[in-house]
Amino acid sequence: MTSTPETTTLASALGDVLDQAAGEIDSCRSRGLRSATGLHRRLQDLLTSTLANAWPDLPVITVTHRPPPSDALPADCVLLNPLDGVAAVASGSPHFAVTACRIRRGFPVQGIVDLPAHHIRVSVDRAARTVTGSVDRLPVFDESTVLTRPDDADSARRILAGRPVEVVPTASVMMTLVALGRARVAAHLPAGHDTATPWDYVSAALAVHTSGGTVRAPDGRDLAHSRPAAHAGWLATNQPPSPAELAPLMNPPYGPAGEGGRG
Structure with missing residues (x-):
């Protein structure tokens, strides 16, 4: 046909x-x-x-x-x-x-x-x-590991003390690792302004959704089912061990270096 x-x-x-x-x-x-x-x-x-x-x-x-x-x-x-x-x-x-x-x-x-x-x-x-x-x-990560951008790694380690954090520099790759079960959690931490554009995430968010996972913006929107928009960050999960434990990643503390914020 x-x-x-x-x-x-x-x-x-x-x-x-x-x-x-x-x-x-x-x-x-x-x-x-x-x-x-x-x-x-x-x-x-x-x-x-x-x-x-x-x-x-x-x-x-x-x-x-x-x-x-x-x-x-x-x-x-x-x-x-x-x-x-x-x-x-x-x-x-x-x-x-x-x-x-x-x-x-x-x-x-x-x-x-x-x-x-x-x-x-x-x-x-x-x-x-x-x-x-x-x-x-593809690389495989322990289920407790959080993937994040190079700029976010130190903040993620402070927020999730004791949980391993690994750097993967590209948003769509991070999400795809979650979608394919090679990782359980990936995050783009909010930076106070909209740095995650639809070109960064929208295709991979659909892939995460088909795996039974979700990708959510800090305001809770499901990025696989929302109009494409720029967001301050996102959290991709696929059966995370404790969603409540991950929530602070979308509300990171800001302030001078050494005071719990980003330097």
């Missing part, structure tokens, strides 16, 4: 092209990539043109240094992050991803998180999830 824009999914539209993108990333990394800016631009052009062919009338909104306000996003669009974790790629870390999310009537309905360094792809269409590749390629 011939596919139409109405029946086309992100997985069918991007599948082969994501393999091409992964090859481009691998080639650049093998040559000793010093800056990922040019790679990001090439991936953006490749993926945007592919999505435009699949959905000629659907806007593709890519991540930028100054993303549009959430209330300015079209109700029907694709949110594309051609390289989530630019710094990770440049540093040689495997913790980067290519993500895309189909927004329909203002809400996320399909998502893809591709982890090229691990040869793993997670595709979500509403409540159905498909995982391509061996999950055993």
